[in-house]
Amino acid sequence: MMNKSRTLNIALAFMAVIWVSPFAWLLSTAVDPIATGQLRFPKELGLNNFAQALTGESLLQLWNSLFIAGGTATLTLVVASGSAYALSRLKIPGRNAFLWSLVLLRMLPPTGILVPIYFAAQSVGLLNNVGIIVALTVLNLPFAMLLLKNFFDTVPVELEEAAHVEGASLATILRRVVLPMSKAGLAVVWFFTFTSAWNEFLFPLLFSRTEDAFPMSMGLYSAFGRNGSIQYGFLAAFSIIYATPAVAVYFLLRRNMNTGFAGVGVKG
Amino acid sequence: MADLALHSVEKTFGALKVIKGIDLDIRNGEFIVFVGPSGCGKSTLLRMIAGLENVSGGTVEIGGKVMNNTPAPQRGIAMVFQSYALYPHMSVRENMSFGLELSKTPKAKIQERVDIAAGILQLEPYLDRSPRELSGGQRQRVAIGRAIVREPEVFLFDEPLSNLDAALRGQTRVEIARLHARLGTTMIYVTHDQVEAMTLADRIVVLNGGEVAQIGTPLELYRNPANAFVAGFIGGQQMNFLTPEQAARALPDTALPDGTETVGVRPEHLQQVTGGGIEGTIDVVEEFGEYALYHITLDGDALPSVTFKSSATGVGAMGDRIHLRADPQHIHAFDAGGLALSVPTRH
Numbered sequence: 001m002m003n004k005s006r007t008l009n010i011a012l013a014f015m016a017v018i019w020v021s022p023f024a025w026l027l028s029t030a031v032d033p034i035a036t037g038q039l040r041f042p043k044e045l046g047l048n049n050f051a052q053a054l055t056g057e058s059l060l061q062l063w064n065s066l067f068i069a070g071g072t073a074t075l076t077l078v079v080a081s082g083s084a085y086a087l088s089r090l091k092i093p094g095r096n097a098f099l100w101s102l103v104l105l106r107m108l109p110p111t112g113i114l115v116p117i118y119f120a121a122q123s124v125g126l127l128n129n130v131g132i133i134v135a136l137t138v139l140n141l142p143f144a145m146l147l148l149k150n151f152f153d154t155v156p157v158e159l160e161e162a163a164h165v166e167g168a169s170l171a172t173i174l175r176r177v178v179l180p181m182s183k184a185g186l187a188v189v190w191f192f193t194f195t196s197a198w199n200e201f202l203f204p205l206l207f208s209r210t211e212d213a214f215p216m217s218m219g220l221y222s223a224f225g226r227n228g229s230i231q232y233g234f235l236a237a238f239s240i241i242y243a244t245p246a247v248a249v250y251f252l253l254r255r256n257m258n259t260g261f262a263g264v265g266v267k268g
Numbered sequence: 269m270a271d272l273a274l275h276s277v278e279k280t281f282g283a284l285k286v287i288k289g290i291d292l293d294i295r296n297g298e299f300i301v302f303v304g305p306s307g308c309g310k311s312t313l314l315r316m317i318a319g320l321e322n323v324s325g326g327t328v329e330i331g332g333k334v335m336n337n338t339p340a341p342q343r344g345i346a347m348v349f350q351s352y353a354l355y356p357h358m359s360v361r362e363n364m365s366f367g368l369e370l371s372k373t374p375k376a377k378i379q380e381r382v383d384i385a386a387g388i389l390q391l392e393p394y395l396d397r398s399p400r401e402l403s404g405g406q407r408q409r410v411a412i413g414r415a416i417v418r419e420p421e422v423f424l425f426d427e428p429l430s431n432l433d434a435a436l437r438g439q440t441r442v443e444i445a446r447l448h449a450r451l452g453t454t455m456i457y458v459t460h461d462q463v464e465a466m467t468l469a470d471r472i473v474v475l476n477g478g479e480v481a482q483i484g485t486p487l488e489l490y491r492n493p494a495n496a497f498v499a500g501f502i503g504g505q506q507m508n509f510l511t512p513e514q515a516a517r518a519l520p521d522t523a524l525p526d527g528t529e530t531v532g533v534r535p536e537h538l539q540q541v542t543g544g545g546i547e548g549t550i551d552v553v554e555e556f557g558e559y560a561l562y563h564i565t566l567d568g569d570a571l572p573s574v575t576f577k578s579s580a581t582g583v584g585a586m587g588d589r590i591h592l593r594a595d596p597q598h599i600h601a602f603d604a605g606g607l608a609l610s611v612p613t614r615h
Contacts, residue, residue: 060337161320166367166418167341176366180357 008199018196026236033234049237060212061219064129065198069245072197073190076140080189082143084148085178091156099149102183104144110139128175129213132203140196144189151185152178174196191249199247216242269377270344270421271296272317272330272454272568278325279312279478286312288478289326294456299448300456300579303465303501304475310458311426313475315458318347318424325390327558341463346415347424349430354414361395364414371418378417385413388447412447415459425457429464441467462502466490474498496530505535505561507600508574510546518594523610525601525609532600535561535577538592545593548574562591 021039029035030049051094087095098101098201117138121131155178163173179186208214214222220238224230270295277308279287286309294300302310315321317328327334335343346367354363361382368378377543386392389409390472394586399407408428414604415423425444427435448455459465465472465615466486474489474497482494486502493499499507510518515531518538524531548566551573559579576592601609 014588114472143496156351156353157348158353159355162347162349162414163347164364165318165320165347167370168366172370176356181355235325 003219024238029232030236030240032233035236037230037232049233050081052234053238054239057211058216058219061214061216062241063243064213065215065217068132068136068200068204069127069194071130072136072140073194075133075137076144077186077190078192079137080141080253081179081182081186082146084145085174087145087150088149088152089160099142099146101109103146106139106142114202121207127207127209129208129215131209132200133197135203135207136197136200138191140193145195147189150183151182152210155181188253191253195246195249270454271329271457272328272331272422274313274317274326276326277313277316277323277328278307279316279321282326286478287324289318290480290484292452292473292480297452297454299455299457299468299470301472302456302475303460303462303472304481306460306529306567307459307503308475309478312473314347314424314426314456315460317343317422318345319343320347344421345424346418346420346422348408348411348415348428350427352399352431353524354407354410354413356399359396360391360396360413363410364395364417367414367418369612373559381417383415383417385416388416388450389413389443391429404432405440408432408440409443409467412444416447416451421454421524423453423455425455427459428457429459430461437464444468449481449577463504466502471603473596474501476501492608493532493600494608495600496608499602499608501531503534504576505575507532507534510536510574512596514546514596515599517544518592519599520544522596522599523612525611526610527603528601529604530602530606531594532602533574533594537573537595537598538574538576538594540576540580540583541591541593542579543591545591546574547589547591548572550586550588550590552571552586553584553586562590564592 003074025039026043028040029037031045031047033040033044033046035049045214054062085246086092086251087099092098099144117135118127121127121135126134159181160173161178168176200215201221204215204218208218209223216238220235220242222237223235272292274290274292274599276289276291277287278285278289287395290313292300302313304310312321316323319335323336326361327336329335330343330345336438358366363384364382365378368381373381381391383521384393386395389412389568390411391406391409394402394406394410399410403555404411410564411428428444429440432440441464443530444457457464457468467488471483471485472489473483476497480579481501482489482498484492489498489502493502500509510531510533512524512531515524515528517529518533546563550562552563552564555560559577560583562576562578562583564574564576566574574592576590601611603609
């Protein structure tokens with residue numbers, strides 16, 4: 001027994017080292033101003049790499065990423081909540097088939113529709129970050145609509161009828177009753193769209209024509225091998241900053257799930 | 269406060285006609301109950317009055333004005349829903365003031381009206397709670413409070429008590445009756461429960477299959493049902509229906525009108541006799557304390573089962589034989605179409 005558990009422990013420790021070492025490398029390199037790319041304890045500690053990753057061109061890339069991700073998430077949410085509400089409330093024939101065929105389209109690899117999207121964007125002069133937002137919104141819409149429709153379905157129609165009898169317009173019903181009750185769903189859609197747009201690489205690669213417009217994903221790519229040498233410390237710090245939103249989204253979502261997902265509507 | 273009139277009101281869903289031409293005059297301040305089995309169209313009719321359903325034919329008038337195309341908020345009505353429809357993300361106070369806020373009522377006025385309504389409904393301690401934290405009865409009172417603060421011309425209730433347990437239902441029923449006495453507003457109340465209809469209504473509208481079966485005061489419906497459907501639906505226990513042959517034995521000295529197909533006798537209008545009459549075996553005894561219900565299988569007849577209500581002791585136990593007669597002053601005769609015939613012996 002003893003032997004068995006020791007072997008197991010060693011195996012698990014080995015797994016842990018494999019699992020943790022890239023993160024350890026990332027962290028130790030990021031805080032090491034004279035990093036060489038080796039996995040080692042930093043000889044001196046400093047935040048120079050982070051300072052460098054948050055100034056000049058890198059800062060601009062952070063803003064671009066925030067613009068693309070925030071813009072995509074917000075535009076997706078606005079368009080999807082409007083259309084999902086209509087799909088939830090109006091008895092449109094074949095609405096479910098319609099919704100699922102949109103989702104099927106989303107299952108196709110985006111690379112497959114890259115060419116038409118590129119030419120469409122080119123012809124309307126949207127080969128820039130706004131164009132990326134529009135393209136990513138189109139790709140994210142089906143899933144967002146499906147999710148939000150299911151959320152709106154759980155808001156009892158009687159609540160809307162009650163508000164209508166009390167004199168609320170459709171806009172007021174949406175703003176004061178339906179949307180507040182679907183807060184958790186709206187948050188999920190916003191955060192998921194945000195992360196997916198934040199991680200996007202392919203569209204910026206094609207659409208961003210100038211370095212000023214590069215988001216962080218592109219910046220990271222182009223920073224490799226620039227000026228002949230690789231600045232490991234800078235890259236590590238840049239990567240950590242790039243990963244931060246995903247971690248933040250995780251914690252924000254977790255809080256939201258706990259408070260908001262269950263218990264929509266008051267019955268009997 | 270307002271009169272309300274329906275003229276040949278119809279409602280169709282596709283090819284299906286659910287309301288088949290209803291005429292009704294409701295006087296200012298009346299308490300009207302729509303009652304009927306599920307699917308009779310009573311809720312649809314209420315929703316048409318509220319403006320939540322389009323009117324397919326005929327007119328709905330409130331206060332002398334045709335309201336067919338008037339949106340719900342401009343009809344001067346307030347509605348209490350079966351599920352209460354409280355906004356879960358708002359406090360009780362916010363729930364009650366929502367409608368007034370929308371109509372741009374001054375803040376002080378809103379506060380005043382909410383406080384008055386909360387006083388009437390004993391909701392003061394709960395004003396800052398969320399509906400989630402309230403019991404079913406309290407939620408029901410908030411829903412009523414939300415209707416009161418708007419000071420509507422007509423109150424509409426859609427099965428408001430059906431989500432409450434029996435004890436609370438009785439209590440809330442009395443509260444609604446008190447509220448009507450206090451406010452004097454026209455109220456229309458939908459229920460499938462004939463007890464609620466009997467106890468609350470000034471007049472009851474019995475609906476069956478989208479048509480009015482009878483309109484009348486509770487006692488009119490109980491004493492003089494216009495047809496077998498109303499006779500069977502209204503009353504604490506279901507009326508017994510006897511064949512003319514059974515009726516001849518239960519009513520040996522009574523001449524029934526020509527064309528009688530069935531004779532209705534309520535369980536409380538049967539009398540136990542020592543011999544003669546209709547005869548059968550007691551199957552089940554339901555003891556209520558103040559009275560008991562005896563379910564009796566009659567000997568070899570087409571309509572084999574009757575219910576007998578009695579507060580006497582020693583009527584019999586399960587398996588005992590029993591002889592019954594009907595009180596000739598309280599019998600109802602119906603023709604082949606189920607319409608009531610006049611019975612000379614009845615008072």
